[in-house]
Amino acid sequence: MTKNNRANFGSKLGVILASAGSAVGLGNIWRFPFETGNHGGAAFILIYLGCVLFFGIPIMVAEFSIGRHSRANTAGAYRILAPGTQWRWVGRMGVLAGFLILGYYSVVAGWTLEYIVQAATNAFAGQSANDFIASFNGFVSNPWRPALWMIVFMLMTHFIIVKGVERGIEKSAKIMMPMLFILLIVLAVCSISLPGAGAGIEFLLKPDFSKVNGNVLLGAMGQAFFSLSLGMGCLCTYASYFRNDTNLTKTALNVGWIDTMVAILAGFIIFPAAFSVGIQPDAGPSLLFITLPNVFQQAFGNLPWLAVILSIMFYVLLALAALTSTISLHEVVTAYLHEEFNLTRGRAAKLVTAGCTVLGVLCSLSLGVGKELTIFGLTLFDLFDFVTAKIMLPLGGFFIAIFTGWYLDKRIVWEEVSNNGTLPKAIYRTWLFLLKYIAPIGIGFIFINELGFLK
Numbered sequence: 249m250t251k252n253n254r255a256n257f258g259s260k261l262g263v264i265l266a267s268a269g270s271a272v273g274l275g276n277i278w279r280f281p282f283e284t285g286n287h288g289g290a291a292f293i294l295i296y297l298g299c300v301l302f303f304g305i306p307i308m309v310a311e312f313s314i315g316r317h318s319r320a321n322t323a324g325a326y327r328i329l330a331p332g333t334q335w336r337w338v339g340r341m342g343v344l345a346g347f348l349i350l351g352y353y354s355v356v357a358g359w360t361l362e363y364i365v366q367a368a369t370n371a372f373a374g375q376s377a378n379d380f381i382a383s384f385n386g387f388v389s390n391p392w393r394p395a396l397w398m399i400v401f402m403l404m405t406h407f408i409i410v411k412g413v414e415r416g417i418e419k420s421a422k423i424m425m426p427m428l429f430i431l432l433i434v435l436a437v438c439s440i441s442l443p444g445a446g447a448g449i450e451f452l453l454k455p456d457f458s459k460v461n462g463n464v465l466l467g468a469m470g471q472a473f474f475s476l477s478l479g480m481g482c483l484c485t486y487a488s489y490f491r492n493d494t495n496l497t498k499t500a501l502n503v504g505w506i507d508t509m510v511a512i513l514a515g516f517i518i519f520p521a522a523f524s525v526g527i528q529p530d531a532g533p534s535l536l537f538i539t540l541p542n543v544f545q546q547a548f549g550n551l552p553w554l555a556v557i558l559s560i561m562f563y564v565l566l567a568l569a570a571l572t573s574t575i576s577l578h579e580v581v582t583a584y585l586h587e588e589f590n591l592t593r594g595r596a597a598k599l600v601t602a603g604c605t606v607l608g609v610l611c612s613l614s615l616g617v618g619k620e621l622t623i624f625g626l627t628l629f630d631l632f633d634f635v636t637a638k639i640m641l642p643l644g645g646f647f648i649a650i651f652t653g654w655y656l657d658k659r660i661v662w663e664e665v666s667n668n669g670t671l672p673k674a675i676y677r678t679w680l681f682l683l684k685y686i687a688p689i690g691i692g693f694i695f696i697n698e699l700g701f702l703k
């Protein structure tokens with residue numbers, strides 16, 4: 249496999265948008281609010297921001313370096329950079345994490361399609377907050393509908409994956425990202441101006457550190473890795489398609505910034521509205537889907553046509569944001585099978601799609617008919633979320649930090665990170681310090697603390 253026959257991202261804007269497209273998704277708009285709600289609000293957000301800054305950005309630069317230097321899928325990258333060592337297991341664990349995440353992520357992505365249809369058929373009109381809760385619960389526990397939507401979403405992902413990297417990923421990201429951003433701002437303004445929204449704003453801005461415990465720390469760290477698409481070789485695989493003159497540090501800062509802005513905006517949409525209509529902030533995975541229809545109802549009650557247009561736009565853009573993320577997850581596993589097992593890209597993609605569809609159907613059923621079937625007290629859906637976001641991704645990030653900070657030849661690291669010597673030395677040294685010490689020690693501390701050894 250030479251550098252020449254692999255695809256490349258075309259323009260610089262394309263690089264940022266594709267990586268940001270991977271990062272921005274349901275993690276920001278669906279998962280961030282419900283994790284924030286489960287973990288008490290503002291204090292969680294501050295810890296989350298710390299995790300993004302001190303673990304996330306440095307590890308993102310490390311993943312970019314590994315990917316671009318090796319020009320290979322994530323498992324192949326370790327085979328090339330550390331031949332004959334056990335480091336390849338970091339890559340393999342990442343591939344497995346990607347597979348599991350795609351399994352349950354596509355279930356939620358499927359829900360967005362259902363909500364596009366509901367928005368388009370004006371199903372939200374005249375309903376109360378309790379109606380929205382009942383209709384959501386009825387929908388997810390139905391054995392067929394959510395599973396079928398999940399399959400539709402999986403096929404959409406499959407289609408773009410086989411069409412190739414540049415045309416598929418770059419184009420969809422270029423159009424949808426700016427539109428999504430503008431719509432989120434509009435909705436945040438609407439939500440903040442609802443009666444009684446102040447309590448929600450307070451929830452977002454007034455930290456109560458007395459509620460911070462090991463679970464809050466683990467939740468914030470897991471959310472940072474999940475939202476930034478880190479710790480499993482996703483951005484590593486994308487970086488293998490970067491051009492040699494792509495500035496890795498700038499790209500990482502841009503992606504981190506955009507991703508964080510979208511999550512915070514989502515918070516300012518969800519919580520003011522939730523408090524305004526009396527939905528509990530710790531409603532869990534249903535939070536986005538039971539809160540948002542209220543915003544459309546309450547804010548545009550006298551302009552029903554506007555409510556319909558905006559709600560369709562929102563769910564379409566949400567589905568597209570999810571699509572650029574499922575593409576990136578699918579790509580990790582597909583590139584791995586394609587390059588490591590000599591399968592054609594098409595066949596590799598088919599295997600991934602088939603496998604994830606099975607996982608996805610099981611996850612979907614685990615919220616309805618399979619509710620009683622729990623492992624460690626968690627449904628399959630919750631188990632996949634927990635194991636990937638809170639264990640596998642931070643663990644992967646830990647090893648990526650050690651690999652790049654301690655193991656990899658510093659000439660290679662400097663060459664990649666500095667873009668052939670154009671980065672100021674002070675920034676490089678700060679980055680290396682965060683990567684070698686702060687990130688691994690911080691991640692290790694949160695893990696050990698969660699296990700209860702420090703009590």
Ligand code: TRP
Nearest residue numbers: 271273274275276475477482573
């Ligand atoms: N970051 C995406 C989101 O916020 C989800 C995602 C895409 C992801 N690729 C990933 C999460 C890789 C973890 C690892 O929706």
